[in-house]
C-alpha cells in the first residue's frame with residue numbers, strides 16, 4: 001500500500017480525503033488546533049509554521065504522496081496577516097521542500113480566489129491577480145510549490161461538503177442549517193462559481209496521483225451558477241423551502257473582504273485527463289444528499305471524539 005500524508009485532516013477537504021483514502025492507502029493525517037479521529041488513519045499534530053516539525057513528520061512517514069489541504073482561508077487571512085503568511089506561504093514551502101527530500105508526489109490544493117473575477121472562466125494559463133490576502137498567500141503558496149523541485153500537481157478548485165467536525169459548518173452546511181430552521185438565507189445572484197463536492201474532488205485527486213498528472217489543473221463542477229442559484233438548487237434537492245433563499249447584490253460586505261465576482265474555473269483540461277466525472281451542480285448536490293441519507297456522514301464522524309461527546 002502506498003503511504004499518503006494528508007495535511008489539514010481536521011478540515012472539510014482533508015478529513016473527507018483521509019477517510020476515503022483509508023481503505024486504499026496507508027494514511028497519516030495532520031491537524032493543528034483541532035484533534036480529530038478518522039477511520040483507519042493515524043493523526044498527528046503539526047503546525048505548518050514549525051519548519052522542524054513539518055520536516056520531521058514528512059521524513060518519518062516518508063510518504064509516496066502528500067495531499068496538502070491545510071490553510072488559513074478567506075477573511076481570517078486579512079485578520080491574521082502573519083499567520084496567513086506562515087501557514088499558506090512558508091508552511092506550504094516547508095511541505096514542498098520536504099516532499100522533494102523524500103521523493104513524494106505533492107498534490108497542493110489552491111483556490112479560485114487567486115483571480116480578480118474580471119474574466120468569466122479562468123483557465124490554468126491565466127495569470128493570477130488576487131484581491132485579498134487569502135488570494136495573495138495562496139498564489140505565493142503555489143509559487144513555493146513550483147520552486148521546490150518536487151513533483152507536483154497544483155489543484156485550483158472550489159468545494160463544498162460535509163464537515164467531520166460537528167460544530168464546524170461550511171457555507172453550504174450553513175445554508176441547510178438556516179433553511180431547516182425556516183430562516184431566510186441571502187446569497188448573491190450576480191456572483192458566479194462552480195464548486196465541487198469534496199467526495200468527488202477526492203476521487204479526482206486519487207486519479208491524478210495514479211496517472212501521475214503534473215502541473216496546474218482546475219478541478220471543479222462542470223457547470224457554473226450564481227451563489228443564489230446554488231442555494232436554491234440545494235433547497236430543492238434537500239426538499240427544503242427554496243423561497244427562503246433570497247437574492248442579494250454582490251458586494252465585499254458579503255465575505256467581509258473584496259472577493260472576485262466571477263470565481264469560475266474552466267475544467268476542459270481536467271475533463272480531457274480524468275475519468276472521474278465532474279458533475280453539474282444538481283448532480284453534486286444530489287450526491288451530497290445521498291451521502292447523508294445512506295449514513296456516510298454518520299460513519300465519517302463515528303470515531304471522532306468531538307462527534308461522540310459533542
Ligand SMILES: NC(=O)c1ccc[n+]([C@@H]2O[C@H](COP(=O)([O-])OP(=O)(O)OC[C@H]3O[C@@H](n4cnc5c(N)ncnc54)[C@H](OP(=O)(O)O)[C@@H]3O)[C@@H](O)[C@H]2O)c1
Pocket residue numbers: 007008009010011012013014030031032033034035046047048049068069070071072073087091109110111112138157158159160
Ligand atoms: N472551503 C472552500 O470553499 C475552498 C474553496 C477553494 C479552495 N479551498 C482550499 O481547499 C483547502 C481546504 O479547505 P477546507 O475548506 O478544507 O479548509 P478548512 O475546513 O478551514 O480546514 C483547514 C485545515 O487547515 C488546518 N490548519 C490551519 N492552520 C494550520 C496551521 N498553522 N498548521 C497546520 N494546519 C493548519 C486546520 O487545522 P485545525 O483546524 O486543526 O487547526 C484544518 O485542518 C485549502 O487549501 C483552501 O485554500 C477551499
